Amino acid sequence: MSRLCALILMSLACLAWHTPAKASGDFGCTPSWKLAHGNLTGCDNMAMLSPGNDTRINLLLLIADTPGNTSALADPKRPAPDALFEWSTLANRLSPLPDKTPSNDSSYADGEGSRCLSNMSGTADFEAALTAASKLPDNERAILVGTRRGLKPDCAHDGKADPSAAKAVAQMKSATGRAFAGYLLGAAAFYSGDYDSAAGQFAALRNSNQAWLKETARYMLARVEVNRLQLGAFDEYGALSPTAKSDQKISAGAEAALQDYLKVYPHGRYFVSARGLLRRVYWLSGDRQKLAAAYAALLAQSPASRGLADDALAQEIDSKLLPKMTADDTTNPTLLAVLDLVAMRMPDGVADKDCCGEPLTLANLEMQRHAFASSPALFDYLLAVQAFYVTRQPRDVLRLIPDHAAQGSFAYLDYSRQMLRGMALEAMADRNARGFWLQMIPGARRPFQRPAIELALGLHDERTHALDKIFTSQSVVQTPAIREILLTNVADARLLRQQANDTSSPAHERAVALFTLLYKDATRGPYADFGRDVALVPAGASSDPAYGLLGDNDPPLGIFTQTKTLGDYGCPALKDSEARLARNPRDGKAILCLADFMRANGFDDFSLDTQPPKDQLGGTPSLFPGSAYSRLEAYRGIIADPKAAASDKAYALYRAINCYAPSKVNACGGPGVAVAQRKAWFQKLKAAYPQSNWAQTLEYYW
Amino acid sequence: MSALALTCSVPARAIPVVADRYDAFWLWAGVRPQPVLKQARQIYLLQGEVVAGDPVRLIAQRPAIPHITGPEVWMVVRVQTLRWTPHIYDQLLAQLTRWQAAGNHVVGIQIDFDAHTRHLADYAAFLGDLRHRLPGGCKLGITGLLDWSANGDPMGLDALAGIVDEVVLQIYQGHHVIPGYADYLRRLDRLPIPFRIGLLQGGDWLPPPALVTNPRFRGYVVFLTNPDMP
Numbered sequence: 001m002s003r004l005c006a007l008i009l010m011s012l013a014c015l016a017w018h019t020p021a022k023a024s025g026d027f028g029c030t031p032s033w034k035l036a037h038g039n040l041t042g043c044d045n046m047a048m049l050s051p052g053n054d055t056r057i058n059l060l061l062l063i064a065d066t067p068g069n070t071s072a073l074a075d076p077k078r079p080a081p082d083a084l085f086e087w088s089t090l091a092n093r094l095s096p097l098p099d100k101t102p103s104n105d106s107s108y109a110d111g112e113g114s115r116c117l118s119n120m121s122g123t124a125d126f127e128a129a130l131t132a133a134s135k136l137p138d139n140e141r142a143i144l145v146g147t148r149r150g151l152k153p154d155c156a157h158d159g160k161a162d163p164s165a166a167k168a169v170a171q172m173k174s175a176t177g178r179a180f181a182g183y184l185l186g187a188a189a190f191y192s193g194d195y196d197s198a199a200g201q202f203a204a205l206r207n208s209n210q211a212w213l214k215e216t217a218r219y220m221l222a223r224v225e226v227n228r229l230q231l232g233a234f235d236e237y238g239a240l241s242p243t244a245k246s247d248q249k250i251s252a253g254a255e256a257a258l259q260d261y262l263k264v265y266p267h268g269r270y271f272v273s274a275r276g277l278l279r280r281v282y283w284l285s286g287d288r289q290k291l292a293a294a295y296a297a298l299l300a301q302s303p304a305s306r307g308l309a310d311d312a313l314a315q316e317i318d319s320k321l322l323p324k325m326t327a328d329d330t331t332n333p334t335l336l337a338v339l340d341l342v343a344m345r346m347p348d349g350v351a352d353k354d355c356c357g358e359p360l361t362l363a364n365l366e367m368q369r370h371a372f373a374s375s376p377a378l379f380d381y382l383l384a385v386q387a388f389y390v391t392r393q394p395r396d397v398l399r400l401i402p403d404h405a406a407q408g409s410f411a412y413l414d415y416s417r418q419m420l421r422g423m424a425l426e427a428m429a430d431r432n433a434r435g436f437w438l439q440m441i442p443g444a445r446r447p448f449q450r451p452a453i454e455l456a457l458g459l460h461d462e463r464t465h466a467l468d469k470i471f472t473s474q475s476v477v478q479t480p481a482i483r484e485i486l487l488t489n490v491a492d493a494r495l496l497r498q499q500a501n502d503t504s505s506p507a508h509e510r511a512v513a514l515f516t517l518l519y520k521d522a523t524r525g526p527y528a529d530f531g532r533d534v535a536l537v538p539a540g541a542s543s544d545p546a547y548g549l550l551g552d553n554d555p556p557l558g559i560f561t562q563t564k565t566l567g568d569y570g571c572p573a574l575k576d577s578e579a580r581l582a583r584n585p586r587d588g589k590a591i592l593c594l595a596d597f598m599r600a601n602g603f604d605d606f607s608l609d610t611q612p613p614k615d616q617l618g619g620t621p622s623l624f625p626g627s628a629y630s631r632l633e634a635y636r637g638i639i640a641d642p643k644a645a646a647s648d649k650a651y652a653l654y655r656a657i658n659c660y661a662p663s664k665v666n667a668c669g670g671p672g673v674a675v676a677q678r679k680a681w682f683q684k685l686k687a688a689y690p691q692s693n694w695a696q697t698l699e700y701y702w
Numbered sequence: 703m704s705a706l707a708l709t710c711s712v713p714a715r716a717i718p719v720v721a722d723r724y725d726a727f728w729l730w731a732g733v734r735p736q737p738v739l740k741q742a743r744q745i746y747l748l749q750g751e752v753v754a755g756d757p758v759r760l761i762a763q764r765p766a767i768p769h770i771t772g773p774e775v776w777m778v779v780r781v782q783t784l785r786w787t788p789h790i791y792d793q794l795l796a797q798l799t800r801w802q803a804a805g806n807h808v809v810g811i812q813i814d815f816d817a818h819t820r821h822l823a824d825y826a827a828f829l830g831d832l833r834h835r836l837p838g839g840c841k842l843g844i845t846g847l848l849d850w851s852a853n854g855d856p857m858g859l860d861a862l863a864g865i866v867d868e869v870v871l872q873i874y875q876g877h878h879v880i881p882g883y884a885d886y887l888r889r890l891d892r893l894p895i896p897f898r899i900g901l902l903q904g905g906d907w908l909p910p911p912a913l914v915t916n917p918r919f920r921g922y923v924v925f926l927t928n929p930d931m932p
Contacts, residue, residue, distance in 0.1 A: 030875065041875075042875075043875075088753070088754060088782050091753075092754050092755055230766070233766070234765060234766035235735055236735075236768060236769050236770050236771070237729055237735045237739070237745075237747060237764075237768050237770065238747070238764040238765060238766040238767055238768035238769075239729075239734065239735055239764065239765065239766075240765055242734065315761075319731065319732060323732065662891065662912060664911055664912075665884065665910070667889075
């Protein structure tokens with residue numbers, strides 16, 4: 001079982017943790033290979049708008065549909081992503097940065113709005129302005145540069161302003177020099193938390209004849225007010241304090257100062273920063289409606305014009321707006337849709353039954369209809385999601401979303417609509433479901449769209465007993481993980497042999513098929529087949545421990561042919577034991593040799609002995625005859641066999657008892673036995689085979 | 703993974719984790735501080751996230767610098783990629799200095815990265831380099847996947863053992879305890895590193911019998927969650 005985890009972990013790069021408010025938590029990623037995801041897991045995001053998606057993913061998909069957004073175009077040079085993915089995978093794929101050198105210092109809307117963050121970039125800007133100032137004597141310029149570089153703000157405490165700025169002022173003779181020195185006085189006061197003095201200095205420069213000083217002072221005046229607003233706003237953990245009440249007067253002052261800068265300098269050097277600060281003011285003062293309006297405006301812009309990458313915008317909306325937003329706070333269809341999808345989260349299975357609140361009702365959704373007047377397709381989709389996930393009426397989905405499976409290319413909303421229609425067809429066992437998925441394939445051109453349709457086809461063909469269709473040469477299902485999950489969990493020996501021999505299949509898939517075939521030949525009964533199939537193992541195949549099967553590396557087929565790791569029972573190569581079992585499946589020595597091979601090569605609880613849940617890909621009964629391998633069951637067979645040799649019995653007892661060492665939990669598969677049975681085995685080993693090595697080395701039972 | 707639910711026994715007597723009974727907590731972004739933090743001896747506080755992209759960025763996840771008096775603080779960095787630029791290291795160390803200057807008793811940095819079970823040796827190389835850059839006295843911790851104890855490459859685990867001061871193994875994913883956690887935990891004796899167990903507030907937990915006698919077991923860290931979180 002644990003191996004299965006490793007195996008799937010490797011097939012999708014797995015994430016553990018991330019941070020959004022609506023999606024808080026951490027995730028060791030193991031996706032559920034199915035289409036309907038009613039609740040957030042973090043690992044099961046899809047390219048369709050969905051209640052189970054991370055809110056940021058739903059946002060990013062809607063942003064990608066904005067007219068003119070080119071980020072969602074598929075890049076043929078990059079490998080096809082998987083059907084299910086985590087947030088960072090989509091963010092990296094769909095959201096190019098507005099430029100390649102973003103200043104980490106100028107973003108205040110998210111992260112820390114500390115007054116000190118701009119210290120480094122502020123120094124460089126200041127020096128550039130000094131260089132550009134023509135009427136500044138060189139000696140004064142040198143003093144100003146040195147003073148600015150010496151300003152080392154103590155960001156954690158409010159303290160005394162650095163006295164060097166005051167010294168510099170005294171040394172200035174020229175008017176230009178005095179103006180720049182005045183700015184330094186303001187900066188020193190600002191960085192030391194003396195906001196009144198800072199405001200006084202910056203206000204005096206608002207009409208400076210130095211363009212840089214004039215603009216920067218106006219911007220800094222606003223920042224002074226924002227920093228004033230932040231005093232006492234945070235608790236000891238650096239989180240927004242639930243008890244702090246923001247001062248309406250201060251927040252109004254900060255807002256006015258920022259609006260003033262934005263109005264005077266609509267193309268100013270601090271425009272993006274000031275606009276981010278404005279959102280921070282709304283957030284600090286709890287003004288959700290203004291905050292929502294600010295995000296609605298940004299959603300309509302390109303990353304370049306808003307100065308914020310798509311993923312950063314989605315992240316910020318998720319952490320600053322969504323946690324407290326209600327449907328009354330906005331009429332923006334994108335924001336409402338994301339909120340509604342969260343409100344339609346439903347339990348995914350029994351373990352999840354307490355996950356979610358009362359889901360959004362049709363009546364409450366209908367109350368938002370007017371807000372979607374410009375986006376009827378999106379509204380109809382939300383109605384269909386409500387029908388599918390909340391009231392579970394797939395027939396209503398078909399009524400709400402007409403068939404439009406054949407499209408040249410799908411925007412993400414179009415794609416979501418048709419995917420949901422296909423899921424409704426499957427839920428109603430419609431006989432055209434497969435044809436519907438196939439019709440969608442050519443238009444699924446944007447990143448992450450096609451693999452999900454392949455998953456739909458995989459689920460469909462597996463459940464209609466038509467696995468062969470996936471593995472024909474014309475098959476549209478090409479995603480390696482989907483094909484390999486079906487091979488390892490469901491395929492019979494004939495199909496595995498076919499894929500292992502098919503030179504037109506990818507090398508990794510061939511190796512996975514052969515590994516699965518050999519493993520199941522060796523452990524489930526067709527021992528004679530093992531002798532033939534093992535000849536397919538290429539010379540020089542790796543025999544490293546099998547940490548996983550579906551990962552990047554080829555499975556270590558050499559394990560089945562190597563003669564170094566065979567256990568402690570004087571066993572021959574595996575193929576010799578298999579040959580003995582083929583002649584006599586009750587051959588005690590051969591049974592124990594197979595068990596020791598499995599033990600020595602770390603195959604306890606191996607992924608090939610487990611299956612996914614029934615509703616997931618690979619969850620239907622295996623078509624390979626026989627049952628999952630258990631060492632403990634093998635030992636019990638020997639122990640119970642009256643004809644077994646004494647030496648075999650002793651070893652079987654020794655190993656069976658050791659299945660529980662040292663944790664008292666059965667590590668050897670099978671249903672297990674009670675501790676009384678282990679005790680009885682221990683006593684039997686000691687009493688009946690006292691001369692055996694195994695009786696003499698075993699001191700305890702567990 | 704839900705496959706586990708079918709194949710593994712879930713201990714019948716597991717009970718929900720009540721945070722009041724513990725003294726070390728993770729506080730993640732977006733999770734509101736709770737009164738139980740007042741009894742903390744250690745707080746693992748998310749500082750930021752190293753985000754993959756071009757360039758790789760360190761994005762702060764707290765809206766302000768903490769000022770925690772009393773408990774030891776681990777500054778946690780969620781990491782998407784190990785391809786750090788020199789600027790990331792500079793930012794991280796500057797942030798460490800600022801947290802210390804604000805009066806926080808920062809004992810170490812915890813890196814939260816999903817190292818694949820097979821690639822622990824690569825991860826160890828990254829951590830070894832990071833360790834050299836940290837100031838003396840600053841510990842280095844990591845989070846770990848449960849799977850490491852069962853299937854981690856022994857050489858990779860040994861390499862980690864020489865570098866990190868502790869690993870916190872999470873027994874949950876998303877909002878759910880991993881159903882088969884007990885089966886993973888039985889192999890904890892393979893783990894050559896001092897470890898803690900990371901629990902989920904409100905999630906199920908039943909300690910395996912051998913845990914308290916494991917000489918490397920250092921206790922628990924509880925991941926706090928918002929009570930109204932879906």
